[in-house]
Amino acid sequence: MDVHLINSSTKNILRSATPSAFTLYDLHSHTTASDGLLTPTELVMRAASMGVDVLAITDHDTTAGLTEAEVAIKQQKLPLRLIHGVEISTLWQHHEIHVVALGIDISHPSMCKLLVAQAKRRSQRAQAIGVLLEKAHIPNAWQGAQCLANGGQITRSHFARYLVKQGRVANVAQVFKKYLVKGKTGYVPPEWCTIEEAIDVITQSGGQAVLAHPGCYPLSSKWLKRLFAHFAEQGGDGVEVAQCQQTPDERALLGRYARTYSLLASQGSDFHQPCAWIELGRKLWLPSGVEPIWRDWASDVKSNIK
Numbered sequence: 001m002d003v004h005l006i007n008s009s010t011k012n013i014l015r016s017a018t019p020s021a022f023t024l025y026d027l028h029s030h031t032t033a034s035d036g037l038l039t040p041t042e043l044v045m046r047a048a049s050m051g052v053d054v055l056a057i058t059d060h061d062t063t064a065g066l067t068e069a070e071v072a073i074k075q076q077k078l079p080l081r082l083i084h085g086v087e088i089s090t091l092w093q094h095h096e097i098h099v100v101a102l103g104i105d106i107s108h109p110s111m112c113k114l115l116v117a118q119a120k121r122r123s124q125r126a127q128a129i130g131v132l133l134e135k136a137h138i139p140n141a142w143q144g145a146q147c148l149a150n151g152g153q154i155t156r157s158h159f160a161r162y163l164v165k166q167g168r169v170a171n172v173a174q175v176f177k178k179y180l181v182k183g184k185t186g187y188v189p190p191e192w193c194t195i196e197e198a199i200d201v202i203t204q205s206g207g208q209a210v211l212a213h214p215g216c217y218p219l220s221s222k223w224l225k226r227l228f229a230h231f232a233e234q235g236g237d238g239v240e241v242a243q244c245q246q247t248p249d250e251r252a253l254l255g256r257y258a259r260t261y262s263l264l265a266s267q268g269s270d271f272h273q274p275c276a277w278i279e280l281g282r283k284l285w286l287p288s289g290v291e292p293i294w295r296d297w298a299s300d301v302k303s304n305i306k
């Protein structure tokens with residue numbers, strides 16, 4: 001059986017019959033180091049309980065959650081391999097495009113330098129969002145978001161959660177729609193690094209650069225193809241083909257694009273918090289014909305675990 005075609009429920013059935021016969025990868029997840037709601041310890045415990053074998057933690061522009069995760073895995077002897085990752089925000093043709101880095105050396109000077117610059121941009125953007133919301137008669141949003149970020153990288157999600165908590169808007173999705181997306185009161189155009197810069201730094205720090213959730217950008221099919229072409233031309237390694245919330249058609253299409261643009265295929269839940277529709281390891285398998293991003297990983301998995 002092709003190991004890439006196995007999903008988590010099939011795996012649970014097969015596990016007792018053929019232990020360790022295949023590996024479940026989830027290569028995109030968040031913790032409280034950015035806008036996830038679980039601590040790194042809680043996240044790795046949940047991943048292990050969901051049958052995930054290889055987990056990448058990919059917080060927004062920070063690697064701060066990885067050490068705690070690694071300690072938790074060791075102390076609790078979890079059957080889980082950790083991939084050192086980060087999700088870097090970039091700007092391409094006025095669109096915010098996310099690039100996931102996998103298997104990086106988190107102490108590499110170029111990576112550290114880039115993440116310091118990105119953190120500064122995050123902080124400045126958050127302050128500017130706060131000013132715009134203040135003008136729109138929503139006071140203290142910056143302070144509220146900062147408080148919810150609790151020392152982690154601040155994101156628009158923290159503003160959204162704050163506004164929901166204040167009872168101003170019913171849910172996070174509505175806050176984005178009403179206030180935080182392009183053209184709305186609290187939208188601040190970001191100044192992220194370029195795709196080229198992100199790929200360059202990821203490559204220098206020994207990792208693989210993966211175009212994150214390509215189905216989630218507001219791009220026409222013509223522009224999506226341009227994005228794939230650009231990402232591949234700049235030396236990107238792979239693309240996320242499989243996510244848990246996705247139609248079969250979209251997964252098949254992204255698989256075809258991966259082949260067309262000679263990109264390896266990755267998969268990840270983009271888990272942020274326990275909820276009904278997204279779960280660690282759920283529905284993650286690759287369509288046939290693609291080359292998995294882990295193709296050349298050593299059998300003990302490229303993880304930087306010392």
Ligand code: AMP
Pocket residue numbers: 035060089154155156157172173176177272
């Ligand atoms: P930022 O990096 O500050 O631009 O925040 C981006 C994060 O906000 C994403 O990683 C998502 O977690 C979240 N997000 C973006 N758009 C939406 C949306 N429409 N609804 C809910 N969450 C969103």
Ligand code: MN
Pocket residue numbers: 030035060155157272
């Ligand atoms: Mn997020």
Ligand code: MN
Pocket residue numbers: 087098212213
């Ligand atoms: Mn993203």
Ligand code: MN
Pocket residue numbers: 028029030087270
């Ligand atoms: Mn993400």
